[in-house]
Amino acid sequence: MNKPIRLLSIACLLMFAALLVNANVLQVVQADDLNAREGNRRVIDEEFSRERGAILVDGTPVAESVPTDDRWSFQRQYPEAGLYAPVTGYFSYIYGQSALERSQNSILSGSDNRLFVNRVVDLLGNQEPQGGSVELTLDPVAQRAAAEGLRDLGEGTRGAVAAINPQTGEILAMVSQPTYDPNALASHDLSATRDAWDQLTADPNQPMLNRSTQLTLPPGSTFKLVTAAAALENLNLTPDSEVKGGAELTFPGKQYTLPNQGGSDCGGDPISLRQALEVSCNVSFGDLANQVGEDALVEQAELFGFGADPLQGLAYERSRVVGAQSEGLEDTQLAQTGIGQYEVAATPLQMAMVAAAIANDGVVMNPYIVDTLRAPNLEVLEQTEPSEFGEAMSPEHAAMLRDMMVSVVDSGTGGPAAIPGVQVGGKTGTAESAADRPPYAWFVSFAPANDPQVAVAVLVEAVTGDTSDIGGGRLGGPIARSVMEAVLR
């Protein structure tokens, strides 16, 4: 009977080999996946009990963990409450993490592979493991100026501001209004956390939406910058070239006409390209869009970043020129597209990138918000280097457009953004998304024109009252100006 016993021995060997291999697969190979799964209370408890790294702006923590003596040893705190909430996100026991708390979690929690040596040292020294810190590119003065500017329009006004450094792509300000207090979601009082969450998610104003990156809206007349860039690049125009003016644009064989805002005639027909931009002439840019053609216009927008997601670490909604279902635009639709209506939709950050590229000799820089990742011992783990997204237009054409934008501020609709002694370029805009809703006011600008340090886009939703382009300049201009002043101070 020994032969069958030997066979069974081999079977036992295989069974135990299978158990051992399976344990290895589970506890080593699949471990990271399992640890990263949602609802894994062990990992949440551990991360909650650990000294999580800080998120820093200009060396000051905007999210930090402080010791407590409750069930979890540390409490996540956001000293500025709502000011940086769109960027930091929240760190909640029940609802997980969002924004940078989520995307930088491996560094903040200390589980990143680059912190492996630190973890081993902590383990051997019987120290609690610590998380690394994340230093942001934001300028605290600019951030505060942007938030205050929006708040001055009224607490109920929805809006967003995005500011970037045109030469590097560093994000200098990122503000969304209304905002929320992440402290309420990070609370260790779980029922209070639930209440806060329910209230925030039920709010029709969507306070947890980062409007500067997650909301795409028709950019209105600010999109004329893209149309102008396409015209300069493709039609070999100069600022003094004559373009179509007049009170309205007609289309052969169609009833529809495209009028100017407020019934203006843009000062004649024809007019110079410079004048068309100064007065934000719908007729001129509707006509230019049709001269350039849909393909070239879309291509120009994509060179500025439309359709792409260049931002790392934050949720980003891609901007677009035409809808996904579109099968070619008619001339009327293309004319509306050329003035930032119809299906055009862009985030404030995207419009800031357009202004930044024009200021930066046509070169689009990838926007970034994480400047430096540091280990708990302050050793630099990663330093973000500026990188080019691409060249949207030639330096000569960029210089022409920059020059025209300066004219807009000096003698056109962008007057409210002017800063004494500094050459500021800008462009206003208003846009309607639906007939029964008040339009959006936009303003994009950069300064100084000869050595650009900052490009800003301001979006104000749901404006009532003055709905002209002048309204865009009146509402957005002062906010853009105070942000630019804060950076240039």
Added chain:
Amino acid sequence: MSTPTWVPRRRRGAELALTVMAVAIGVFGYIAVGLGVSGTIPSDTYALIGGLVLAAIGAHLAVRRFAPYADPILLPLVLCLNGLGLVMIHRLDLGRQAIDPERGAFAGSQVVWTFVGIVAFAAVLVIVRDHRRLQALTYTFGLAAIVLLILPLLPGIGHEQNGARIWIRLGPFSFQPGEAAKICLAIFFAGYLVVKRDVLALAGKRILGIDLPRGRDLGPILLGWLISVGILVFQRDLGSSLLFFGLFVVVLFVATERPGWLVVGSLLFAFGAWLGYTAFGHVRVRFEAWLDPFADPDRNMQIVSALFGLAHGGLIGRGWGQGSPELTPFSFSDFILASLGEELGLTGLMAILLIYGLIVERGLRIALTCRDGFGKLLAIGLTMSFAIQVFIVAGGVTRLIPLTGLTAPFLAQGGSSIVMNWAIIALLLRISDQTRRPAPPTSSVGSDEQTQVVKL
């Protein structure tokens, strides 16, 4: 009779040394739990050391006195597992009561059951002086197995818990008779098949390359097996059904030396599994939980929590008292391997699996070297049922195979399990002692030479 070239050695000294190490592992585990949970060495550590040493030395002395030639490694291996199990149950008591002070503590009763187990271990060694005497009671054990399995179904003493009716309750004690039935069945199968193996293997028709035995030879054992498995299916104890089925097929295969039985067994198993899948909702739930536990994380919360725990433990584990194994329901019984894997890591889990593997290896070796057919069949039956049980429970909690409720021998909380497993080890040691014992001195009386000495 020729002089044996292999000189039998007792190796009791080696056993003692290994026993001391096994006890030390348990004691240090207990201290580590104290340090991990409250930061201090528990004040009752000395009492624990004293108790454990006493029990271990008692077991060792029983072997030394009543089975001096027995395998020297089995006892230390089992003591090590038993100690680890006690420490983990104690640690889970602390963790579970930290969540809710109302929850019951199991470590105390498990310590008592361990002592009962060691007493049972010694009793088996003392009472069963020669395993071949058990053969005379083949049918008695067969009957006993059936009676034991029916008991939980009887009103009054039967007791349902967690959907399975496998407990009996007498006063304050509850007992799982299935564990004892396993030993009875192993004895019954071995005793029956060792007598009938020739007729089973040779007489009968040959169909499709398999020698089918005559009905009247196979009948009694088939009946006994059918009743046992039938009752278990009725009691919804799938793990035990599978285990008893495996035990039966394995012993039949070894007795007849016909691999065809493995084929027939596999086909029957596949059929039974399919039947269970279509007929029973809870089988389907288990199967789906195995395929994709995250399809319904709330329903499969137990296995999901075990997998999270194992992953969180990783390579070296969280350390005694530093993980959260108490989050998994039944972390102290069915899922104790997952709890150990979380706190001791892959390293600890592999060590435990290797200890199980070594126990199985010693059992197989005993079956191989045993000189009598009954002993061989009994040893292989007990060993294989042990191996299959470990495979089912360890594979279940690590998602190698679908989960079926079985306890991890010597680790999991549960009195009947620990007592009966100690009895199984005693039986294996008894057979081993018989096997390794030096051949009886050649008697001057010629006629005695052909007679094997049976100690009575």
